[in-house]
Amino acid sequence: MQTFKKMHWVQNQSEDSLRGAWRQQGQWLHFRLENPLKEVSEFSVLVQWINIPNAEMCSENQRGQIIDVYSGYVWEDWLGLLSPFPHFNVSMEPGESRDFYLFLETNENVNFPIRTISNATYRFVVLFRFLTFLFFTMVGLVSTGWAISEFIKSKEKVYLTILLHFLLFFCLVYSVHGKDLSSFFGNENQLIRHSYYLFLSLNHFIFFIYLYHFVRFTNERMEHPKLFWMFALSGFLYILVPLFPRVYEYRILVLLTIFGSATYFLRSTHQFLLKNKNEEERRYFLGWTLFLFLVFLKTLFHFDFYPYQPFFLYASVFYLPFLTARSFLFLRNYEKRDNTKTRFRTFTNKIDTKEFKLKLESLLESEKIYLNEDCNEVMIANKLGLSYHQLSELINIEYNFNFPTLLNLYRFQEAKRILLENPEMNVSVVGKMAGFGSRSAFYLEFKKQSGVNPNQFRKQTSHSNQNKEVKNKKGNLL
16 A cells, blocks of 8 residues: 555546546556545445456555455346446445545546446446447337338338448447447457447448448439548548557547548538428438537547547437438438339329420420529429429439439530630629529539539630631641
8 A cells, every 4th residue: 555655646637537548557546535424325436437357446544444345346237238337335434534546457548437326326327228228229120120121112222221320330339338349359459459449440431331322322423433432441540540559649630531531422422402402301411410420529539539528428329310210211201202213103193294394395495494593393393383293203204313403404504605605704603694503503513514613614615616726727728
């Protein structure tokens, strides 16, 4: 005990938790407790984290007596499904003051609460953890049945990718808050000790798999496919963080790179939902954006950039089941509107599609209704005397893509004509005249259709025309 007293003790800077850097040889913690009551106080010292292979505690009272035997670290194991929180049962006499020395061998930086709680509160913590685990297990089973059922009916793999995303995220949370992999495979392997990073990598990759199948589901075109798959694999950089000290020093750059790529491709694959002025589609995109942000906060916490906050840890966890269910409902409703999907194709059976296709093309080519930036599917459906769903199905059947794509094709052609006929006109004005709602939307669509932005197109066309003039002059001279 005298050796302990001569050691250098560092003051903890956090009120909510203990914070400290990981040390291979383990860490000793010192704290003092006092029983101000006039009766014996019985409670538990709880270490609220699971990735702790070994924990020991001893204490010294005011008379110099050493106590190094404590009951605890044994609890209801729920059939071995959950790892225990290390805890020690303590009994203190009335008015007694005692110094405690706690040894923790951890697999990561120390950033978790160490609390004194009553026996009743401890039993509640144990029960709450089990009920939470049971809840997510049941949600996983329901989601599995739901996704498989939708896939069988629609043959759309996007349902299965959302299910896989949920199940892998469940595994990630389970490995950090439920039962660590070292409980199964031992504590010798560095990657097993830091299994959180492995599951982070797999989750990032599966998220990109979902994005890929969502693009195929909506019949949109994937932008920068090579870059897409390169960043899909970039998530495996997480594995290097616990294995190499040099990479660990720059883990924030790894984190920003990976989440930056996920955010960019989430936007690029879902941005058409924002253009349709459909509230359900906007909420779907914003739902996934919010989830990505919450996962970013959770990962920041585990990378030890923020002090312990329950919100950082659990917000994304409890939000995901609702996002998953909402995603299944949205995809099903999207199928009903998109009549390239066979199981809900019913609306155009009652109309002459060829007749209404001619009327639609007349509106677009003769009246140029697309020049109105407020032009939308509802407006055109009303002019044709169709319902929103009938027009949507008509376009998908006759053109094999959706309404925004058709509208932008006409706007793109109009913009090309204006650019060629008015070489001095400001590009933003050209976009407005062609019906685009903003300069950025005009640039994105123009580059998507032609591979170059409007300014580059104008320069290339100008050079091409000059070359033709030179050839014509040479031909005349000859």
